[in-house]
Amino acid sequence: MKGCAPDARALALVVAVALAASPARAQNAPSRPTAPATLAKVTMSPEATKRAHLQEINVETAMQLVNACIAYSRAANPNGGASVVVVGPSGNIVVAMRTDGQIPNNFDSAFQKAKTALYMRQPTRAIVNRWGTPEPALARAPLNLYLVEGGYPIIVEDMMIGALGVGGASGGDEECGHAALEKVLGPQPPIQPPARPAPPAAAPQQGQGR
Numbered sequence: 001m002k003g004c005a006p007d008a009r010a011l012a013l014v015v016a017v018a019l020a021a022s023p024a025r026a027q028n029a030p031s032r033p034t035a036p037a038t039l040a041k042v043t044m045s046p047e048a049t050k051r052a053h054l055q056e057i058n059v060e061t062a063m064q065l066v067n068a069c070i071a072y073s074r075a076a077n078p079n080g081g082a083s084v085v086v087v088g089p090s091g092n093i094v095v096a097m098r099t100d101g102q103i104p105n106n107f108d109s110a111f112q113k114a115k116t117a118l119y120m121r122q123p124t125r126a127i128v129n130r131w132g133t134p135e136p137a138l139a140r141a142p143l144n145l146y147l148v149e150g151g152y153p154i155i156v157e158d159m160m161i162g163a164l165g166v167g168g169a170s171g172g173d174e175e176c177g178h179a180a181l182e183k184v185l186g187p188q189p190p191i192q193p194p195a196r197p198a199p200p201a202a203a204p205q206q207g208q209g210r
Contacts, residue, residue: 055089057154057162061184062086062095065154065164068180070099073169080170083107084180085114086154088162098168106168113151113173114165115144121160124151125174129195149174152181152188 066084073082081099083106088094098107113124120127128147131137137147150173154162169176174191181188 055159055161057086057088057094059094062162064184065180066095066097068183069164069166069169069176070097072176072179072183073099073171076169076171082169082173082176083110083167084169084177085110085165086162087111087114087118087165089118089160091115091118094162102168108167109146109148110150110165110167110173112144112146112165113148113167114163115151116146117151117153117165118160118163119143119145121153123149123153123174123192124165125149125192125194129192150177152177154181154185156185 065086069084070082073080081102083096083098083102085096085107086094093111096107096111116124116127124147127145128149131140131145132147137145140147150167150169151163151165153160154164164177164181166173166177166180178188178191
């Protein structure tokens with residue numbers, strides 16, 4: 001047995017050296033090339049793409065919407081007018097117009113309605129119906145949501161390409177915007193009826209049962 005001890009130690013040394021060299025050989029071995037990425041692997045699903053801001057309304061169509069809205073307002077009142085704002089998916093103004101006699105509030109409200117419709121991807125009427133009472137509205141004040149009807153997302157072939165906001169229109173801001181969208185882009189979902197949420201139940205007073 002004593003004669004075999006050196007051989008065992010030598011064998012152990014050889015194994016240790018081989019194990020130590022294995023990582024170095026693995027590091028020096030040529031790596032396999034990475035397969036080219038595909039769009040299907042690195043981009044959103046088709047469903048998510050439809051909801052994303054990937055296309056922007058052009059100036060010609062935005063101007064048509066503005067003119068159609070103003071025409072609707074003047075049909076309701078020859079002396080009337082409107083402030084109309086069309087924004088792109090980035091929130092930047094594509095076209096904005098205010099007719100003579102409009103006050104600053106009319107333009108500001110139109111712009112805020114357009115931004116709210118863009119941010120929420122819904123008509124502002126839907127947002128009013130959902131969060132129109134003071135408590136939920138105040139809770140969302142930091143989001144700069146303008147909870148007033150008259151703003152619409154502009155959607156074509158399931159793609160949101162911008163948003164429209166109307167203020168100071170004769171015949172109603174909401175009706176004016178909806179009529180413009182239908183005239184320029186074709187049939188639209190109907191205007192939602194007002195349905196403000198019920199106010200939260202009052203807390204029972206002391207001494208009253210729950």
